[in-house]
Amino acid sequence: MIESHPLSPLVRRWSKYAPLSPSDANAILSLPYSRKNCTKDGYLVRDGQQVSDCTLLLTGFAFRQKLLRNGARQIISFHIPTEFVDLQNGLLAVADHSVQCLSPCEVAAIPRRALLDVANSSPDIRMAMWTETLIDASIFREWVVNVGRRDSRARIAHLLCEMALRLEKIGAGSDGLFEFPVTQEQLADATGLTPVHTNRTLQNLRKDGLIQLTAKSLKVLDWDRLRDAGDFDELYLHQSVATGPVN
Amino acid sequence: MIESHPLSPLVRRWSKYAPLSPSDANAILSLPYSRKNCTKDGYLVRDGQQVSDCTLLLTGFAFRQKLLRNGARQIISFHIPTEFVDLQNGLLAVADHSVQCLSPCEVAAIPRRALLDVANSSPDIRMAMWTETLIDASIFREWVVNVGRRDSRARIAHLLCEMALRLEKIGAGSDGLFEFPVTQEQLADATGLTPVHTNRTLQNLRKDGLIQLTAKSLKVLDWDRLRDAGDFDELYLHQSVATGPVN
DNA sequence: CGTTAATTTGAGACCATTCAATTTCGGTGG
DNA sequence: CCACCGAAATTGAATGGTCTCAAATTAACG
Numbered sequence: 331m332i333e334s335h336p337l338s339p340l341v342r343r344w345s346k347y348a349p350l351s352p353s354d355a356n357a358i359l360s361l362p363y364s365r366k367n368c369t370k371d372g373y374l375v376r377d378g379q380q381v382s383d384c385t386l387l388l389t390g391f392a393f394r395q396k397l398l399r400n401g402a403r404q405i406i407s408f409h410i411p412t413e414f415v416d417l418q419n420g421l422l423a424v425a426d427h428s429v430q431c432l433s434p435c436e437v438a439a440i441p442r443r444a445l446l447d448v449a450n451s452s453p454d455i456r457m458a459m460w461t462e463t464l465i466d467a468s469i470f471r472e473w474v475v476n477v478g479r480r481d482s483r484a485r486i487a488h489l490l491c492e493m494a495l496r497l498e499k500i501g502a503g504s505d506g507l508f509e510f511p512v513t514q515e516q517l518a519d520a521t522g523l524t525p526v527h528t529n530r531t532l533q534n535l536r537k538d539g540l541i542q543l544t545a546k547s548l549k550v551l552d553w554d555r556l557r558d559a560g561d562f563d564e565l566y567l568h569q570s571v572a573t574g575p576v577n
Numbered sequence: 578m579i580e581s582h583p584l585s586p587l588v589r590r591w592s593k594y595a596p597l598s599p600s601d602a603n604a605i606l607s608l609p610y611s612r613k614n615c616t617k618d619g620y621l622v623r624d625g626q627q628v629s630d631c632t633l634l635l636t637g638f639a640f641r642q643k644l645l646r647n648g649a650r651q652i653i654s655f656h657i658p659t660e661f662v663d664l665q666n667g668l669l670a671v672a673d674h675s676v677q678c679l680s681p682c683e684v685a686a687i688p689r690r691a692l693l694d695v696a697n698s699s700p701d702i703r704m705a706m707w708t709e710t711l712i713d714a715s716i717f718r719e720w721v722v723n724v725g726r727r728d729s730r731a732r733i734a735h736l737l738c739e740m741a742l743r744l745e746k747i748g749a750g751s752d753g754l755f756e757f758p759v760t761q762e763q764l765a766d767a768t769g770l771t772p773v774h775t776n777r778t779l780q781n782l783r784k785d786g787l788i789q790l791t792a793k794s795l796k797v798l799d800w801d802r803l804r805d806a807g808d809f810d811e812l813y814l815h816q817s818v819a820t821g822p823v824n
Numbered sequence: 825c826g827t828t829a830a831t832t833t834g835a836g837a838c839c840a841t842t843c844a845a846t847t848t849c850g851g852t853g854g
Numbered sequence: 855c856c857a858c859c860g861a862a863a864t865t866g867a868a869t870g871g872t873c874t875c876a877a878a879t880t881a882a883c884g
Contacts, residue, residue: 378812396722399808404722418711421704426715426813450700457668457693460707464665467714468673470721475643475651477725478769482840513862522725527840529864545849545862561646565625566673729872760830774872776832792830792881 335359336388336438339412344458354452363438368431374415375429381419383439387411390435396427405520412500417463420445433511465568472566477522482531485521487560494550495564506550582606583635583685586659591705601699610685615678622676628666630686634658637682643674652767659747664710667692680758712815719813724769729778732768734807741797742811753797
Protein backbone atom coordinates (compact mmCIF):
# COMPACT_ATOMS: atom_id res chain seq x y z
CA MET A 331 0.00 0.00 0.00
CA ILE A 332 1.02 3.53 -0.69
CA GLU A 333 1.31 4.55 2.96
CA SER A 334 4.19 2.20 3.45
CA HIS A 335 6.28 3.96 0.84
CA PRO A 336 9.26 5.66 2.51
CA LEU A 337 8.45 8.96 0.83
CA SER A 338 4.73 8.98 1.63
CA PRO A 339 5.23 11.12 4.74
CA LEU A 340 6.73 13.69 2.42
CA VAL A 341 3.61 13.69 0.29
CA ARG A 342 1.51 14.13 3.39
CA ARG A 343 3.62 17.06 4.63
CA TRP A 344 3.69 18.85 1.30
CA SER A 345 -0.04 18.40 0.81
CA LYS A 346 -0.49 20.85 3.63
CA TYR A 347 1.45 23.48 1.71
CA ALA A 348 -0.12 23.09 -1.73
CA PRO A 349 -2.92 21.01 -3.24
CA LEU A 350 -1.14 18.00 -4.71
CA SER A 351 -2.87 16.07 -7.47
CA PRO A 352 -2.60 12.27 -7.61
CA SER A 353 -0.03 12.66 -10.35
CA ASP A 354 1.92 15.11 -8.19
CA ALA A 355 1.89 12.60 -5.38
CA ASN A 356 3.04 9.97 -7.78
CA ALA A 357 5.89 12.10 -9.04
CA ILE A 358 7.08 12.63 -5.50
CA LEU A 359 6.86 8.95 -4.67
CA SER A 360 8.80 8.22 -7.84
CA LEU A 361 11.72 10.40 -6.79
CA PRO A 362 14.98 8.49 -6.86
CA TYR A 363 16.68 8.20 -3.51
CA SER A 364 19.25 6.19 -1.74
CA ARG A 365 18.51 4.99 1.70
CA LYS A 366 21.21 5.54 4.26
CA ASN A 367 21.68 4.98 7.93
CA CYS A 368 23.53 7.37 10.13
CA THR A 369 24.77 6.73 13.64
CA LYS A 370 24.16 8.99 16.59
CA ASP A 371 26.50 12.00 16.28
CA GLY A 372 27.24 11.09 12.66
CA TYR A 373 27.39 13.86 10.09
CA LEU A 374 24.79 14.12 7.33
CA VAL A 375 26.26 17.29 5.86
CA ARG A 376 29.49 19.11 6.54
CA ASP A 377 29.99 22.85 6.54
CA GLY A 378 31.69 24.03 3.36
CA GLN A 379 30.86 20.88 1.47
CA GLN A 380 29.55 20.79 -2.08
CA VAL A 381 26.25 19.01 -1.83
CA SER A 382 24.48 17.08 -4.55
CA ASP A 383 21.71 15.49 -2.49
CA CYS A 384 19.03 16.71 -0.16
CA THR A 385 18.48 14.61 2.92
CA LEU A 386 15.05 13.62 4.12
CA LEU A 387 14.77 12.33 7.65
CA LEU A 388 12.77 9.09 7.69
CA THR A 389 13.36 8.08 11.28
CA GLY A 390 15.43 9.62 14.05
CA PHE A 391 16.37 13.15 14.99
CA ALA A 392 18.97 15.57 13.67
CA PHE A 393 20.22 19.09 14.17
CA ARG A 394 22.03 21.76 12.24
CA GLN A 395 24.93 23.65 13.70
CA LYS A 396 27.57 26.21 13.02
CA LEU A 397 30.98 26.22 14.64
CA LEU A 398 32.76 29.43 15.54
CA ARG A 399 36.47 29.99 15.16
CA ASN A 400 36.87 29.94 18.93
CA GLY A 401 35.37 26.46 19.09
CA ALA A 402 31.97 27.51 20.37
CA ARG A 403 28.93 25.94 18.76
CA GLN A 404 25.48 27.21 17.94
CA ILE A 405 22.73 24.79 17.06
CA ILE A 406 20.38 26.52 14.64
CA SER A 407 17.62 23.93 14.34
CA PHE A 408 16.41 20.53 15.37
CA HIS A 409 14.77 18.17 12.92
CA ILE A 410 12.22 15.44 13.37
CA PRO A 411 11.15 12.60 11.09
CA THR A 412 9.52 13.55 7.76
CA GLU A 413 11.51 16.79 7.54
CA PHE A 414 14.26 17.72 5.13
CA VAL A 415 17.38 18.71 6.99
CA ASP A 416 18.87 20.68 4.11
CA LEU A 417 16.35 21.40 1.39
CA GLN A 418 18.14 24.70 0.70
CA ASN A 419 21.05 22.73 -0.66
CA GLY A 420 18.90 21.98 -3.66
CA LEU A 421 19.89 25.43 -4.91
CA LEU A 422 22.78 26.70 -2.83
CA ALA A 423 26.14 25.50 -4.04
CA VAL A 424 27.98 25.10 -0.76
CA ALA A 425 26.65 24.03 2.62
CA ASP A 426 26.97 26.94 5.03
CA HIS A 427 26.55 24.74 8.09
CA SER A 428 26.72 21.13 9.23
CA VAL A 429 23.98 18.65 9.94
CA GLN A 430 24.44 15.98 12.57
CA CYS A 431 22.31 13.19 13.98
CA LEU A 432 20.83 13.46 17.44
CA SER A 433 20.02 9.77 17.38
CA PRO A 434 20.58 6.90 14.96
CA CYS A 435 18.77 7.93 11.78
CA GLU A 436 17.42 6.46 8.61
CA VAL A 437 17.45 8.96 5.80
CA ALA A 438 16.62 9.18 2.12
CA ALA A 439 19.21 11.05 0.07
CA ILE A 440 17.48 12.55 -2.93
CA PRO A 441 19.59 13.95 -5.79
CA ARG A 442 19.14 17.69 -6.08
CA ARG A 443 18.75 17.31 -9.83
CA ALA A 444 15.75 15.05 -9.36
CA LEU A 445 14.22 17.44 -6.86
CA LEU A 446 14.64 20.35 -9.22
CA ASP A 447 13.16 18.33 -12.06
CA VAL A 448 10.08 17.39 -10.13
CA ALA A 449 9.78 21.00 -8.99
CA ASN A 450 9.91 22.15 -12.56
CA SER A 451 7.33 19.59 -13.61
CA SER A 452 4.57 20.78 -11.32
CA PRO A 453 3.61 24.22 -10.01
CA ASP A 454 2.03 22.78 -6.91
CA ILE A 455 5.01 20.66 -6.01
CA ARG A 456 7.39 23.55 -6.32
CA MET A 457 5.10 25.79 -4.28
CA ALA A 458 5.13 23.14 -1.57
CA MET A 459 8.91 22.84 -1.69
CA TRP A 460 9.39 26.57 -1.62
CA THR A 461 6.92 26.88 1.23
CA GLU A 462 8.88 24.33 3.24
CA THR A 463 12.05 26.41 2.93
CA LEU A 464 10.12 29.58 3.76
CA ILE A 465 8.79 28.04 6.94
CA ASP A 466 12.33 26.98 7.73
CA ALA A 467 13.35 30.60 7.43
CA SER A 468 10.48 31.74 9.62
CA ILE A 469 11.66 29.39 12.33
CA PHE A 470 15.18 30.79 12.07
CA ARG A 471 13.76 34.27 12.54
CA GLU A 472 12.01 33.20 15.69
CA TRP A 473 15.24 31.65 16.93
CA VAL A 474 16.99 34.97 16.46
CA VAL A 475 14.36 36.47 18.72
CA ASN A 476 14.70 33.61 21.17
CA VAL A 477 18.42 33.88 21.73
CA GLY A 478 18.44 37.65 21.28
CA ARG A 479 15.72 38.84 23.60
CA ARG A 480 14.50 36.15 25.95
CA ASP A 481 15.98 35.19 29.31
CA SER A 482 17.13 31.67 29.98
CA ARG A 483 13.84 30.36 31.31
CA ALA A 484 11.82 31.73 28.41
CA ARG A 485 14.38 30.56 25.88
CA ILE A 486 14.25 26.97 26.97
CA ALA A 487 10.50 26.99 27.45
CA HIS A 488 10.06 28.40 23.96
CA LEU A 489 12.28 25.79 22.40
CA LEU A 490 10.43 22.99 24.16
CA CYS A 491 7.10 24.44 23.06
CA GLU A 492 8.26 24.47 19.49
CA MET A 493 9.52 20.93 19.52
CA ALA A 494 6.42 19.63 21.31
CA LEU A 495 4.15 21.28 18.79
CA ARG A 496 6.11 20.11 15.77
CA LEU A 497 6.21 16.58 17.11
CA GLU A 498 2.51 16.75 17.80
CA LYS A 499 1.83 17.83 14.21
CA ILE A 500 3.50 14.77 12.76
CA GLY A 501 1.60 12.57 15.14
CA ALA A 502 4.59 11.54 17.21
CA GLY A 503 3.73 11.02 20.84
CA SER A 504 0.58 11.65 22.78
CA ASP A 505 -0.56 13.14 26.08
CA GLY A 506 2.24 15.65 25.82
CA LEU A 507 4.84 12.91 25.83
CA PHE A 508 7.32 12.98 22.97
CA GLU A 509 10.52 11.24 22.08
CA PHE A 510 13.20 13.90 21.92
CA PRO A 511 16.67 12.53 22.58
CA VAL A 512 18.60 15.68 23.37
CA THR A 513 21.32 16.31 25.92
CA GLN A 514 21.45 19.38 28.10
CA GLU A 515 24.64 20.41 26.34
CA GLN A 516 22.82 20.40 23.00
CA LEU A 517 19.95 22.32 24.51
CA ALA A 518 22.52 24.83 25.75
CA ASP A 519 24.05 25.20 22.29
CA ALA A 520 20.61 25.72 20.80
CA THR A 521 19.67 28.44 23.25
CA GLY A 522 23.01 30.22 23.50
CA LEU A 523 23.44 29.28 27.15
CA THR A 524 25.99 27.23 29.05
CA PRO A 525 25.26 23.63 29.98
CA VAL A 526 25.43 24.52 33.66
CA HIS A 527 22.89 27.27 33.40
CA THR A 528 20.71 25.15 31.16
CA ASN A 529 20.68 22.52 33.85
CA ARG A 530 19.61 25.02 36.48
CA THR A 531 16.93 26.46 34.26
CA LEU A 532 15.53 23.02 33.51
CA GLN A 533 15.36 22.28 37.21
CA ASN A 534 13.44 25.48 37.59
CA LEU A 535 10.93 24.49 34.92
CA ARG A 536 10.61 21.05 36.48
CA LYS A 537 10.15 22.44 39.97
CA ASP A 538 7.25 24.52 38.69
CA GLY A 539 5.66 21.43 37.23
CA LEU A 540 5.83 22.56 33.61
CA ILE A 541 7.83 19.75 32.11
CA GLN A 542 9.57 16.49 32.62
CA LEU A 543 12.69 16.02 30.52
CA THR A 544 14.88 12.97 30.34
CA ALA A 545 17.69 12.05 28.01
CA LYS A 546 15.18 10.41 25.72
CA SER A 547 11.90 12.20 26.01
CA LEU A 548 10.05 15.35 26.80
CA LYS A 549 6.78 15.43 28.66
CA VAL A 550 4.79 18.63 28.75
CA LEU A 551 2.92 18.68 32.04
CA ASP A 552 1.25 22.08 31.75
CA TRP A 553 1.03 23.40 28.22
CA ASP A 554 -0.58 26.71 29.06
CA ARG A 555 2.00 27.70 31.61
CA LEU A 556 4.87 26.43 29.47
CA ARG A 557 3.58 28.50 26.58
CA ASP A 558 3.36 31.56 28.80
CA ALA A 559 6.81 30.96 30.24
CA GLY A 560 8.20 30.71 26.73
CA ASP A 561 6.31 33.70 25.32
CA PHE A 562 5.26 31.21 22.67
CA ASP A 563 3.01 32.04 19.73
CA GLU A 564 2.80 29.34 17.11
CA LEU A 565 2.03 31.67 14.23
CA TYR A 566 5.63 31.52 13.01
CA LEU A 567 5.32 27.80 12.34
CA HIS A 568 2.72 28.61 9.66
CA GLN A 569 0.90 25.36 10.18
CA SER A 570 -2.68 26.52 10.31
CA VAL A 571 -2.59 28.62 7.17
CA ALA A 572 0.58 27.83 5.28
CA THR A 573 -0.36 29.28 1.94
CA GLY A 574 -2.84 32.09 1.98
CA PRO A 575 -5.43 33.06 -0.55
CA VAL A 576 -3.74 34.18 -3.73
CA ASN A 577 -5.57 37.15 -5.16
CA MET B 578 17.12 53.06 -21.69
CA ILE B 579 16.55 49.84 -19.81
CA GLU B 580 18.87 50.69 -16.94
CA SER B 581 16.64 53.51 -15.87
CA HIS B 582 13.69 51.18 -15.32
CA PRO B 583 12.84 51.00 -11.63
CA LEU B 584 12.95 47.20 -11.65
CA SER B 585 16.23 46.87 -13.51
CA PRO B 586 18.24 46.52 -10.29
CA LEU B 587 16.10 43.49 -9.62
CA VAL B 588 17.08 41.95 -12.93
CA ARG B 589 20.72 42.61 -12.14
CA ARG B 590 20.43 40.99 -8.71
CA TRP B 591 18.58 37.92 -9.91
CA SER B 592 20.98 37.44 -12.81
CA LYS B 593 23.55 36.48 -10.24
CA TYR B 594 21.34 33.67 -8.99
CA ALA B 595 20.26 32.17 -12.31
CA PRO B 596 21.00 32.81 -15.97
CA LEU B 597 18.19 35.09 -17.12
CA SER B 598 17.37 35.22 -20.81
CA PRO B 599 16.39 38.51 -22.46
CA SER B 600 12.79 37.40 -22.35
CA ASP B 601 13.14 36.58 -18.66
CA ALA B 602 14.53 40.04 -18.06
CA ASN B 603 11.64 41.45 -20.00
CA ALA B 604 9.10 39.52 -18.01
CA ILE B 605 10.56 40.89 -14.81
CA LEU B 606 10.60 44.44 -16.09
CA SER B 607 6.99 44.00 -17.15
CA LEU B 608 5.86 43.09 -13.66
CA PRO B 609 3.04 45.30 -12.48
CA TYR B 610 3.87 47.38 -9.45
CA SER B 611 2.73 50.40 -7.61
CA ARG B 612 5.31 52.85 -6.48
CA LYS B 613 5.03 54.03 -2.93
CA ASN B 614 6.92 56.28 -0.60
CA CYS B 615 7.37 55.51 3.03
CA THR B 616 8.57 57.86 5.73
CA LYS B 617 11.31 57.11 8.20
CA ASP B 618 9.90 54.78 10.88
CA GLY B 619 6.88 54.06 8.69
CA TYR B 620 5.60 50.52 8.44
CA LEU B 621 5.81 48.58 5.18
CA VAL B 622 4.34 45.40 6.64
CA ARG B 623 2.69 44.70 9.98
CA ASP B 624 2.98 41.52 11.97
CA GLY B 625 -0.12 39.36 11.63
CA GLN B 626 -1.28 41.11 8.50
CA GLN B 627 -2.59 39.33 5.42
CA VAL B 628 -0.27 40.42 2.65
CA SER B 629 -1.05 40.56 -1.05
CA ASP B 630 2.07 42.38 -2.28
CA CYS B 631 5.79 41.88 -1.99
CA THR B 632 7.79 45.02 -1.38
CA LEU B 633 10.96 45.81 -3.27
CA LEU B 634 13.20 48.49 -1.85
CA LEU B 635 14.14 50.97 -4.58
CA THR B 636 15.85 53.56 -2.42
CA GLY B 637 16.36 53.85 1.31
CA PHE B 638 16.86 51.37 4.11
CA ALA B 639 14.50 49.14 6.05
CA PHE B 640 14.50 46.51 8.76
CA ARG B 641 12.39 43.62 9.92
CA GLN B 642 11.47 43.17 13.54
CA LYS B 643 9.52 41.09 15.98
CA LEU B 644 8.01 42.43 19.17
CA LEU B 645 7.81 40.34 22.30
CA ARG B 646 4.90 40.34 24.70
CA ASN B 647 6.98 42.17 27.29
CA GLY B 648 7.60 45.00 24.85
CA ALA B 649 11.16 44.05 23.94
CA ARG B 650 12.11 44.17 20.29
CA GLN B 651 14.39 42.05 18.16
CA ILE B 652 15.46 43.29 14.76
CA ILE B 653 15.99 40.26 12.53
CA SER B 654 17.41 41.88 9.41
CA PHE B 655 18.37 45.11 7.73
CA HIS B 656 17.61 45.76 4.08
CA ILE B 657 19.31 47.90 1.50
CA PRO B 658 18.14 49.16 -1.90
CA THR B 659 17.40 46.51 -4.58
CA GLU B 660 16.36 43.95 -1.97
CA PHE B 661 12.92 42.54 -1.28
CA VAL B 662 11.95 43.08 2.32
CA ASP B 663 9.35 40.32 2.38
CA LEU B 664 9.61 38.02 -0.59
CA GLN B 665 8.44 35.16 1.62
CA ASN B 666 5.03 36.78 1.75
CA GLY B 667 4.58 35.67 -1.85
CA LEU B 668 3.67 32.29 -0.41
CA LEU B 669 3.06 32.63 3.30
CA ALA B 670 -0.43 33.73 4.16
CA VAL B 671 0.21 35.89 7.17
CA ALA B 672 3.17 38.12 7.94
CA ASP B 673 5.00 36.71 10.96
CA HIS B 674 6.88 39.96 11.59
CA SER B 675 6.83 43.65 10.77
CA VAL B 676 8.90 45.66 8.32
CA GLN B 677 9.77 49.25 9.06
CA CYS B 678 11.77 51.95 7.29
CA LEU B 679 15.15 53.00 8.62
CA SER B 680 15.06 56.06 6.37
CA PRO B 681 12.58 57.57 3.93
CA CYS B 682 12.09 54.89 1.28
CA GLU B 683 10.80 54.50 -2.23
CA VAL B 684 9.41 51.05 -2.81
CA ALA B 685 7.72 49.05 -5.51
CA ALA B 686 4.81 46.97 -4.29
CA ILE B 687 4.42 43.98 -6.58
CA PRO B 688 1.27 41.84 -6.37
CA ARG B 689 2.07 38.36 -5.14
CA ARG B 690 -0.11 36.93 -7.90
CA ALA B 691 2.05 38.60 -10.55
CA LEU B 692 5.22 37.37 -8.89
CA LEU B 693 3.91 33.82 -8.75
CA ASP B 694 2.83 34.03 -12.37
CA VAL B 695 6.21 35.19 -13.57
CA ALA B 696 7.81 32.50 -11.43
CA ASN B 697 5.62 29.90 -13.04
CA SER B 698 6.43 31.18 -16.49
CA SER B 699 10.19 30.69 -16.30
CA PRO B 700 12.35 28.10 -14.55
CA ASP B 701 15.27 30.50 -14.28
CA ILE B 702 13.22 33.29 -12.78
CA ARG B 703 11.75 31.04 -10.16
CA MET B 704 15.16 29.61 -9.33
CA ALA B 705 16.42 33.15 -8.83
CA MET B 706 13.48 34.04 -6.62
CA TRP B 707 13.81 30.90 -4.59
CA THR B 708 17.54 31.49 -4.24
CA GLU B 709 16.92 34.96 -2.91
CA THR B 710 14.71 33.58 -0.14
CA LEU B 711 17.25 30.85 0.59
CA ILE B 712 20.02 33.40 1.03
CA ASP B 713 17.69 35.32 3.29
CA ALA B 714 17.36 32.19 5.39
CA SER B 715 21.11 31.67 5.44
CA ILE B 716 21.55 35.16 6.83
CA PHE B 717 18.99 34.43 9.54
CA ARG B 718 20.98 31.35 10.49
CA GLU B 719 24.11 33.40 10.85
CA TRP B 720 22.23 35.89 12.99
CA VAL B 721 21.19 33.09 15.32
CA VAL B 722 24.87 32.34 15.73
CA ASN B 723 25.67 36.01 16.17
CA VAL B 724 23.29 36.69 19.01
CA GLY B 725 23.64 33.20 20.45
CA ARG B 726 27.37 32.72 20.71
CA ARG B 727 29.34 35.91 20.16
CA ASP B 728 30.20 38.52 22.77
CA SER B 729 29.12 42.10 22.33
CA ARG B 730 32.23 43.25 20.48
CA ALA B 731 32.12 40.40 17.98
CA ARG B 732 28.37 40.74 17.52
CA ILE B 733 28.54 44.33 16.48
CA ALA B 734 31.66 43.86 14.40
CA HIS B 735 30.00 40.97 12.60
CA LEU B 736 26.89 42.94 11.85
CA LEU B 737 28.91 45.85 10.50
CA CYS B 738 30.97 43.51 8.33
CA GLU B 739 27.80 42.05 6.86
CA MET B 740 26.26 45.42 6.08
CA ALA B 741 29.49 46.79 4.62
CA LEU B 742 29.87 43.79 2.35
CA ARG B 743 26.26 43.79 1.20
CA LEU B 744 26.43 47.50 0.48
CA GLU B 745 29.67 47.00 -1.38
CA LYS B 746 28.08 44.31 -3.54
CA ILE B 747 25.34 46.60 -4.76
CA GLY B 748 27.89 49.28 -5.51
CA ALA B 749 26.81 51.65 -2.76
CA GLY B 750 29.69 53.58 -1.31
CA SER B 751 33.41 53.33 -1.80
CA ASP B 752 36.64 53.33 0.19
CA GLY B 753 34.82 51.53 2.95
CA LEU B 754 32.39 54.41 3.38
CA PHE B 755 28.73 53.50 3.21
CA GLU B 756 25.45 55.19 3.90
CA PHE B 757 23.79 53.29 6.73
CA PRO B 758 21.36 55.39 8.73
CA VAL B 759 20.99 53.33 11.88
CA THR B 760 20.68 54.42 15.50
CA GLN B 761 22.51 52.75 18.33
CA GLU B 762 19.20 51.64 19.75
CA GLN B 763 18.41 49.81 16.51
CA LEU B 764 21.87 48.30 16.49
CA ALA B 765 21.18 47.15 20.01
CA ASP B 766 17.90 45.54 19.02
CA ALA B 767 19.62 43.78 16.15
CA THR B 768 22.36 42.34 18.30
CA GLY B 769 20.33 41.50 21.38
CA LEU B 770 22.19 44.03 23.52
CA THR B 771 21.10 47.15 25.40
CA PRO B 772 21.62 50.59 23.88
CA VAL B 773 24.00 51.49 26.67
CA HIS B 774 26.22 48.51 26.14
CA THR B 775 26.05 48.96 22.39
CA ASN B 776 27.34 52.47 22.86
CA ARG B 777 30.29 51.29 24.93
CA THR B 778 31.10 48.54 22.50
CA LEU B 779 31.07 50.96 19.58
CA GLN B 780 33.44 53.23 21.43
CA ASN B 781 35.67 50.27 21.90
CA LEU B 782 35.68 49.49 18.18
CA ARG B 783 36.30 53.14 17.38
CA LYS B 784 39.12 53.42 19.90
CA ASP B 785 40.84 50.50 18.20
CA GLY B 786 40.56 52.25 14.87
CA LEU B 787 38.31 49.66 13.25
CA ILE B 788 35.35 51.80 12.32
CA GLN B 789 33.81 55.22 12.26
CA LEU B 790 30.06 55.23 12.73
CA THR B 791 27.76 58.21 12.63
CA ALA B 792 23.99 58.43 12.55
CA LYS B 793 24.12 58.39 8.78
CA SER B 794 27.09 56.38 7.66
CA LEU B 795 29.53 53.63 8.42
CA LYS B 796 33.19 53.83 7.54
CA VAL B 797 35.30 50.71 7.77
CA LEU B 798 38.81 51.82 8.67
CA ASP B 799 40.48 48.43 8.96
CA TRP B 800 38.61 45.64 7.21
CA ASP B 801 40.94 42.82 8.21
CA ARG B 802 40.80 43.59 11.89
CA LEU B 803 37.07 44.25 11.81
CA ARG B 804 36.55 40.92 10.12
CA ASP B 805 38.67 39.20 12.76
CA ALA B 806 36.91 41.01 15.58
CA GLY B 807 33.57 39.89 14.16
CA ASP B 808 34.62 36.30 13.44
CA PHE B 809 33.27 37.07 9.99
CA ASP B 810 33.23 34.62 7.09
CA GLU B 811 31.24 35.77 4.10
CA LEU B 812 30.38 32.29 2.86
CA TYR B 813 26.89 32.51 4.35
CA LEU B 814 26.01 35.40 2.05
CA HIS B 815 26.37 33.02 -0.91
CA GLN B 816 27.50 35.76 -3.23
CA SER B 817 30.46 34.17 -4.91
CA VAL B 818 28.73 30.95 -5.86
CA ALA B 819 25.03 31.36 -5.36
CA THR B 820 23.85 28.42 -7.39
CA GLY B 821 26.19 25.53 -7.70
CA PRO B 822 26.67 23.13 -10.55
CA VAL B 823 23.55 21.05 -10.94
CA ASN B 824 24.50 17.49 -11.68
C1' DC C 825 18.03 78.81 18.38
C1' DG C 826 14.89 76.09 20.91
C1' DT C 827 13.32 71.55 21.46
C1' DT C 828 13.49 66.73 21.22
C1' DA C 829 15.96 62.68 20.03
C1' DA C 830 20.24 60.35 20.29
C1' DT C 831 24.53 59.56 22.40
C1' DT C 832 27.46 59.31 26.28
C1' DT C 833 28.88 58.62 31.15
C1' DG C 834 28.72 56.64 35.92
C1' DA C 835 27.78 53.31 39.41
C1' DG C 836 25.58 49.38 41.32
C1' DA C 837 23.02 45.08 40.68
C1' DC C 838 22.16 40.79 38.53
C1' DC C 839 21.90 37.03 35.31
C1' DA C 840 24.67 33.93 33.37
C1' DT C 841 29.44 32.20 33.16
C1' DT C 842 33.52 29.86 34.66
C1' DC C 843 35.92 26.43 37.00
C1' DA C 844 35.77 22.25 39.69
C1' DA C 845 34.06 18.64 41.99
C1' DT C 846 30.48 15.27 42.78
C1' DT C 847 26.67 12.34 41.66
C1' DT C 848 23.78 9.84 38.56
C1' DC C 849 22.93 7.34 34.54
C1' DG C 850 23.46 4.15 30.52
C1' DG C 851 25.94 0.80 28.51
C1' DT C 852 29.53 -2.80 28.56
C1' DG C 853 32.34 -6.70 29.79
C1' DG C 854 33.38 -10.13 33.07
C1' DC D 855 23.70 -10.17 37.06
C1' DC D 856 26.76 -7.04 38.87
C1' DA D 857 31.01 -4.24 38.81
C1' DC D 858 32.85 -0.99 36.10
C1' DC D 859 33.33 2.85 33.01
C1' DG D 860 32.64 7.14 30.55
C1' DA D 861 29.19 10.38 29.53
C1' DA D 862 25.75 13.23 31.23
C1' DA D 863 23.66 15.65 34.90
C1' DT D 864 24.06 18.11 39.10
C1' DT D 865 25.95 21.11 42.75
C1' DG D 866 28.79 24.95 44.77
C1' DA D 867 31.16 29.19 44.83
C1' DA D 868 33.33 33.00 42.75
C1' DT D 869 33.83 35.87 38.73
C1' DG D 870 32.34 38.82 35.12
C1' DG D 871 29.87 40.58 31.14
C1' DT D 872 25.94 42.87 30.46
C1' DC D 873 21.98 45.25 32.36
C1' DT D 874 19.48 48.74 34.91
C1' DC D 875 18.66 53.21 36.35
C1' DA D 876 19.76 58.05 36.03
C1' DA D 877 21.74 61.94 34.67
C1' DA D 878 24.52 64.75 31.57
C1' DT D 879 26.01 65.92 27.10
C1' DT D 880 25.72 66.25 22.24
C1' DA D 881 23.50 66.14 17.83
C1' DA D 882 19.55 66.71 14.76
C1' DC D 883 15.89 69.38 12.99
C1' DG D 884 12.29 72.81 12.22
